[in-house]
Amino acid sequence: MNVAVAKTGKGRAVSDLFTSAEGRLPGSPSVIAARREAFETYERLGLPHRRIEEWKYTDLRALVGEVLPLAAAPDAAALKRAAEAVKAHAIDGARKLVLVDGVFAADLSDVKALSSEVSFKTSRESLEKDAGLLTTASTDAVISLNAAMATDGVVLSIADGAQLSAPIQIIHIATAASASSFTRSRVAVGKGVHATIIESFVAAGAKAYQINDAVLMTVGDDADVAHIRLMDDAPDAVNITSQFVTVGANTKLNVFNMTTGAAVSRLQGFITLAGEGSELSANGVNLLQKTEHGDTTLVVDHAVPNCVSREVFRAVLDDRAHSVFQGRIIVRPDAQKTDGKMMIRALLLSDEAEADNKPELEIFADDVSCGHGATAGALDESLLFYLKARGLPEKQAQALLIQAFVGEAIEQIADDNLREHVIGIAERWLERRQ
Amino acid sequence: MALLEVKDLKVRVEEREILHGLTLTVNEGEIHAIMGPNGSGKSTLSHVIAGKPGYEVTDGQILFKGEDLLEMAPEERAAKGVFLAFQYPVEIPGVTTMNFLRTALNAQRKARGESELMVPDFLKKVREVSKSLNIPQDMLKRGVNVGFSGGEKKRNEVLQMALFEPSLCILDEMDSGLDIDALRIAADGVNALHSPKRAMVVITHYQRLLNYIVPDIVHVMSKGRVVKSGGKELAQELEESGYAQFEDAA
Numbered sequence: 263m264n265v266a267v268a269k270t271g272k273g274r275a276v277s278d279l280f281t282s283a284e285g286r287l288p289g290s291p292s293v294i295a296a297r298r299e300a301f302e303t304y305e306r307l308g309l310p311h312r313r314i315e316e317w318k319y320t321d322l323r324a325l326v327g328e329v330l331p332l333a334a335a336p337d338a339a340a341l342k343r344a345a346e347a348v349k350a351h352a353i354d355g356a357r358k359l360v361l362v363d364g365v366f367a368a369d370l371s372d373v374k375a376l377s378s379e380v381s382f383k384t385s386r387e388s389l390e391k392d393a394g395l396l397t398t399a400s401t402d403a404v405i406s407l408n409a410a411m412a413t414d415g416v417v418l419s420i421a422d423g424a425q426l427s428a429p430i431q432i433i434h435i436a437t438a439a440s441a442s443s444f445t446r447s448r449v450a451v452g453k454g455v456h457a458t459i460i461e462s463f464v465a466a467g468a469k470a471y472q473i474n475d476a477v478l479m480t481v482g483d484d485a486d487v488a489h490i491r492l493m494d495d496a497p498d499a500v501n502i503t504s505q506f507v508t509v510g511a512n513t514k515l516n517v518f519n520m521t522t523g524a525a526v527s528r529l530q531g532f533i534t535l536a537g538e539g540s541e542l543s544a545n546g547v548n549l550l551q552k553t554e555h556g557d558t559t560l561v562v563d564h565a566v567p568n569c570v571s572r573e574v575f576r577a578v579l580d581d582r583a584h585s586v587f588q589g590r591i592i593v594r595p596d597a598q599k600t601d602g603k604m605m606i607r608a609l610l611l612s613d614e615a616e617a618d619n620k621p622e623l624e625i626f627a628d629d630v631s632c633g634h635g636a637t638a639g640a641l642d643e644s645l646l647f648y649l650k651a652r653g654l655p656e657k658q659a660q661a662l663l664i665q666a667f668v669g670e671a672i673e674q675i676a677d678d679n680l681r682e683h684v685i686g687i688a689e690r691w692l693e694r695r696q
Numbered sequence: 697m698a699l700l701e702v703k704d705l706k707v708r709v710e711e712r713e714i715l716h717g718l719t720l721t722v723n724e725g726e727i728h729a730i731m732g733p734n735g736s737g738k739s740t741l742s743h744v745i746a747g748k749p750g751y752e753v754t755d756g757q758i759l760f761k762g763e764d765l766l767e768m769a770p771e772e773r774a775a776k777g778v779f780l781a782f783q784y785p786v787e788i789p790g791v792t793t794m795n796f797l798r799t800a801l802n803a804q805r806k807a808r809g810e811s812e813l814m815v816p817d818f819l820k821k822v823r824e825v826s827k828s829l830n831i832p833q834d835m836l837k838r839g840v841n842v843g844f845s846g847g848e849k850k851r852n853e854v855l856q857m858a859l860f861e862p863s864l865c866i867l868d869e870m871d872s873g874l875d876i877d878a879l880r881i882a883a884d885g886v887n888a889l890h891s892p893k894r895a896m897v898v899i900t901h902y903q904r905l906l907n908y909i910v911p912d913i914v915h916v917m918s919k920g921r922v923v924k925s926g927g928k929e930l931a932q933e934l935e936e937s938g939y940a941q942f943e944d945a946a
């Protein structure tokens with residue numbers, strides 16, 4: 263294993279990663295061939311490092327070093343531990359779809375309770391048939407690695423017109439220490455659908471594990487969809503997630519990410535507004551402490567005219583934490599009347615914390631209204647003093663101001679229950695600081 | 697009994713001495729007025745009593761109920777009964793006034809070893825007090841002081857005073873920016889809190905406020921010192937002759 267970090271050994275160790283996993287990877291010989299090709303792409307590129315522009319602030323070679331071997335399929339004991347974690351993290355009333363160490367766990371999931379308008383299969387089943395799931399709009403090393411190694415995931419298709427009263431919650435649970443899980447899911451949302459999809463990442467006792475997840479999502483016309491991701495992996499874990507989202511016309515999409523865990527994390531989202539008249543609200547909060555590194559990289563591509571995008575991101579950084587936000591808004595030549603705004607703010611609770619905010623506009627149309635802002639700073643001393651003069655101890659005064667700060671992003675979540683749930687996560691994070 | 701004893705207090709801000717040996721004693725039940733021209737150090741004194749950072753006390757002491765106030769963190773002072781109604785109350789977006797009031801009150805109670813106030817009791821109390829101060833309920837749902845007018849901000853300070861029931865209330869230029877109606881409401885609120893156990897220190901530039909809150913003792917401050925103390929007639933005297941005579945005295 264040591265070989266993997268040595269320069270000359272990288273190639274070899276990486277090959278071991280694939281060959282030792284091959285027997286567990288679903289797929290016909292042609293799918294396996296596609297996977298091998300993806301793996302070769304990954305092998306050629308290696309883990310992203312700081313000289314690759316998109317990964318400048320998140321040098322996985324330095325931060326992660328090596329990709330751990332594939333986690334074993336969960337045994338009965340692992341599933342038992344996972345069941346406990348499911349209980350702790352299930353959202354009230356949600357239909358749960360549970361992945362344990364990268365493998366779909368039917369017994370922990372509510373497949374039968376899914377609406378008849380939702381068709382479900384596992385990614386394993388999909389990949390046994392064909393390699394369709396492996397294709398994505400863009401590929402980098404971690405996405406290629408995911409294509410090569412994905413063991414499972416969920417494939418959901420929500421029928422046109424479905425009004426889902428219950429949210430669907432995909433719960434990723436890690437039970438295996440010092441191992442990697444690779445998941446890849448597809449969610450196809452039909453026209454006129456009203457739905458909420460939640461993804462949760464949690465540990466069930468596992469330490470020092472790695473997650474590489476990919477989500478491929480399409481949202482049809484006239485839909486109203488919320489997509490909430492809650493990443494609370496173990497403090498020494500790695501979570502790299504890539505999301506590809508294509509949005510139809512006259513649709514409302516509300517996406518939110520909350521990062522409260524993992525030593526190293528990156529959420530890279532590629533959202534394409536492909537139909538006119540749609541509104542994207544993309545928001546997130548990173549709550550980081552110790553030496554945690556949390557990266558949110560979001561590309562919003564206005565491919566057609568008359569769409570609105572709003573991005574509100576907040577990072578709270580304690581100790582020596584490092585937050586990265588790279589937000590790019592692309593406005594294609596045809597995408598006139600685009601209205602795109604992005605506001606990123608980082609709150610530094612310690613002198614040693616670091617925030618790298620990189621907003622970018624790439625505008626090729628002339629009749630647009632786009633803007634961005636980025637700030638980083640400490641808590642306002644005069645506000646802190648006011649609260650202390652009213653009897654709040656330092657930490658409690660800070661907590662109140664931090665809640666207000668992240669509230670600006672959290673309040674973008676339209677659903678009352680979900681918003682309260684997310685506020686609860688932030689409150690628990692703040693309590694851990696006290 | 698002496699509630700507050702400020703003895704020969706010298707205070708520096710950014711290497712510059714602002715208070716040059718200030719002495720002041722306030723007993724339970726008394727209403728004191730501190731008057732003085734702009735820049736004489738009135739707000740500095742109030743900030744040092746409340747524990748605002750950035751002030752260096754180079755000499756003298758402040759006792760509150762016989763205890764060394766300067767040794768205490770601002771939140772301890774608040775829990776022990778020191779309340780400063782700020783000249784410029786800050787705006788705190790995202791923290792509703794209601795949440796702020798409840799958090800602050802319970803923090804003070806906790807520090808004193810008292811149980812938290814139950815929500816219905818708390819709400820009842822807030823409703824009563826805010827009604828008497830003419831503060832509409834929907835204002836309490838907004839961020840602390842966010843979008844409040846000058847008068848509303850000052851009334852919000854008085855609301856807190858009524859809720860926290862401090863034993864020493866320092867009101868820094870409560871009258872600034874208030875029209876006569878707003879001033880009357882705020883002053884009525886303050887007068888309602890007057891009790892034999894509670895002392896008030898009313899800081900003001902103008903005599904006008906003292907028509908509504910009538911002091912027992914008036915101090916004239918100039919250039920970082922108390923240069924004259926007397927009865928309420930001193931305020932009237934100042935109104936007629938101005939501060940100039942004291943500027944020379946200091």
Ligand SMILES: Nc1ncnc2c1ncn2[C@@H]1O[C@H](COP(=O)(O)OP(=O)(O)O)[C@@H](O)[C@H]1O
Nearest residue numbers: 709710714732733734735736737738739740741
């Ligand atoms: N933070 C500060 N930094 C520098 N000088 C200050 C500061 N605060 C007050 N001062 C100075 O101290 C003096 C007294 O100010 P202040 O206490 O606000 O007076 P008052 O409230 O009587 O008008 C003034 O000369 C003012 O400029």
Ligand SMILES: [Mg+2]
Nearest residue numbers: 738739783869
């Ligand atoms: Mg002043």
